[in-house]
Amino acid sequence: MLQIEHLTKVYPNGTVALKDVTFTVQDGEFLVIIGLSGSGKSTLLRCINRLIEPTEGRVLWDGANITRASPAELRQLRRHVGMVFQQFNVVKRSSVMTNVLSGRLGYVNSFSSVLGLWSKSDRERALKALERVGIADKADNRADALSGGQQQRVGIARTLMQEPKLILADEPVASLDPVLSHSILRYLEQLNKEGITVLCSLHFLDLVHRYATRVIALKEGVKVFEGLPKEIDRAKFKEIYGEEAQEVRATTVEEG
Amino acid sequence: MDARRFNLRRWFVTGFLLLLVAAAYGIGYRETEINPVKLITSLGKSQAILNDLLHPDLFTHQTHDTTLDIVFPVPCGSAQPTQLPDNQAHIFANVACANPGDTVSVSGTGMQPDTDVKIQWLLPNGNALFSKLARTDAHGNFTAQVQVRPINTTTGGIPSHLQALTAVPFGGLLPSQALKDVINNIIVTVFIALLATTAGTIIAAPISFLAARNIMGHSRLGTSIYVIVRSILNITRSYDSLVLATVFALWVGFGAFAGVLALTVITMASLGKLFSEAVESIDPGPLEAVSATGARPIQVVVFSVVPQIIPDFISYIIYHWDINVRISTILGFVGGGGIGFYLSQRINVLEYQKAGTAIWAIVLVVWAMDFFSAEVRKRYT
Incomplete structure (x- = not known):
């Protein structure tokens, strides 16, 4: 169980990105966070694994206080929290294999990993992860030789190496062609069905309806909605996104 | 108003x-x-x-050297003149002997045609005294006027000799001594630059991470280290290479080592700054991603930062080697060894043709390094 309590983030330049946000995520949920760009979705996800230090409030995970963890404890916690990014954040000049293996860094000896010495089991695990996302044949390619959708799958494979219990996905499909959105989100859905909790920020309402088990909406850093996806109707949508917002569909193609 | x-x-x-x-x-x-x-x-x-x-001094020929010699008593009667041979090449004077202050006419015959002839006195004390240059005509004859000086006076029964020296070139061109010296020295210069670049890189590479805000700026301790390292790099960079080379030459003695030390310091400071800027300009995304996996800081650097900076680093290193070759040619003037030292010495002893050889060599090597560095950088970036 992940508890976010009174989380507030004020950036050094005075921007209030999050204001007193509180919610709880039960194990096994697929929680989608919606809101306009700049509403604090990315900051919220990064405060959970402390890529960004929250100003106030705390994050509890299965009773452990992430916000108070020492650097060593934080690394232990992060090992089980996978993260998927809008810009994929793969190392472009490294091979796909190296990118995927880097997801295992929290588990291995720093000396041998720095020298690029990986155990056979780690390599096999990496190949299996690539097989799961369907790009095992690209293992030896440089990451920048892959398309956007393929790079995001490398990102997911990297996350799988962590044996995550929780995945934070920060707009995982926003940089992809809309038609590729489902292919990426279906991997996350599959992992969610295997018991991994997923927190995912999304833009498109149809994707929210399709994948979310529960939804949280942020507006200017404040939580303005928490409930089931079907509760977000046209009126609620206008309330969250503002009067001028028009709903855009991610795909017109029905997935089969 | x-x-x-x-x-x-x-x-x-x-x-x-x-x-x-x-x-x-x-x-x-x-x-x-x-x-x-x-x-x-x-x-x-x-x-x-x-x-x-x-017109740099580049090549010489092997030569057949001949010396024609006659005894020339000054004043008359102080010694026995040479008996002149009839057939073979020989030189003779219009008079058999003379007094100091007289001008005599020296002629040669049967010699190599169209050849430079160096006329000199061999003094009683065994030293040679250059008199003048002449040139044989198409028949191998020459005539030149030579002044008799008091120093030519027979001393202790030993008379002066008049000599005519020819050096007839044969065979192919050979590199001159100056060319050989210049090549040796320019190699020294290139290696001064290579060693200094290598040493500077080895020091600068780790330091550059400490001088990068995106790596160090996350904690108060990190920020302090960042500020200190940056300041050290800035202060070091403000010293000119010539000043540093002078200091090191006084410290460890004149020569290539002083040049290497001075250039190492310059390279360290300059590459440290360039490297740290390369580190600061990386895409922060992969850094974030690898940090999020629970990796330790050193692993984060090796897996997310290093692959991104390698092209910049290689480009800067080659570029700086190129710069270092230029600087080290000049460092010789203040005691840094290599081609600059050779050049300054040749200028000091007025051997301008040899200086010319050195200057042309510098131009050639600097041009070659420039080309090489541009090519390598093109490949890597």
Whole structure:
């Protein structure tokens, strides 16, 4: 169980990105966070694994206080929290294999990993992860030789190496062609069905309806909605996104 | 009225500032002793030197050296003159002997045609005294006027000899001694630059991470280290390579080692700055991603930072090697060894043709390094 309590983030330049946000995520949920760009979705996800230090409030995970963890404890916690990014954040000049293996860094000896010495089991695990996302044949390619959708799958494979219990996905499909959105989100859905909790920020309402088990909406850093996806109707949508917002569909193609 | 007074004041201020600027240039013109006319009028005086510089000493021939020799008593009767042979090549004077102050006519016959002849006195004390140069005609004969000097006087029964030396070249071209020396020295220079670049890189690479805000700026301790390292790099960079080379030459003695030390410090400071800027300009995304997996800081650097900076690092290292070759040619002037030292010495002893060889070698090597570095950088970035 992940508890976010009174989380507030004020950036050094005075921007209030999050204001007193509180919610709880039960194990096994697929929680989608919606809101306009700049509403604090990315900051919220990064405060959970402390890529960004929250100003106030705390994050509890299965009773452990992430916000108070020492650097060593934080690394232990992060090992089980996978993260998927809008810009994929793969190392472009490294091979796909190296990118995927880097997801295992929290588990291995720093000396041998720095020298690029990986155990056979780690390599096999990496190949299996690539097989799961369907790009095992690209293992030896440089990451920048892959398309956007393929790079995001490398990102997911990297996350799988962590044996995550929780995945934070920060707009995982926003940089992809809309038609590729489902292919990426279906991997996350599959992992969610295997018991991994997923927190995912999304833009498109149809994707929210399709994948979310529960939804949280942020507006200017404040939580303005928490409930089931079907509760977000046209009126609620206008309330969250503002009067001028028009709903855009991610795909017109029905997935089969 | 008001507007006009305002304009008047502005006019005065502008005029005053213009006056100051004019004064500055006036003083500058006088103090730097600018004299464009000299560029033309001095051309004649320095033409020989410029000509030497443009005709570098590159090749020599192997030569057949011959010396023709006669005894020439000064004054007459002080020794027995040489009996002249009839057939083979020989030299003779129009008189068999003379007194100091006389001018005698020296002739040679049966010699190699169209060849330079060096006429000299072999003095009683065994030293040679150069007299003049002559050239044989198409028949192998020459005649030249030679002044008899008091030093040619027979001393202790030993008379002076008159000699005619020829050096007839044969065979192919051989590299001259100057060319060999220049090649040796330019190799030293390139290696001074190579060693200094390597040592500077080895020091600068780890330091550059400490001087990168995106790596160090996350904690108070990190920020302090960042500020300290940055300051050290900035202070070190403000020392000129010539000043440093002079200091090191006084410290460890003149030679290539002093040059290596000075260049290492310069390279360290300069590459440290360039590297740290390369580290600061990386895409922060992969850094974030690898940090999020629970990796330790060293693993984060190796897996997310290093792959991104390698092209920049290689490009900067090659570029700096190129710069270092340029600097190290000059460092020799202040005791840094290599081609610069050779060049400054040749200039000091007025051997301008050899200096010319060194200058051409520097031009060639700098050009080659420039080309090489540009090519490598093109490949890697």
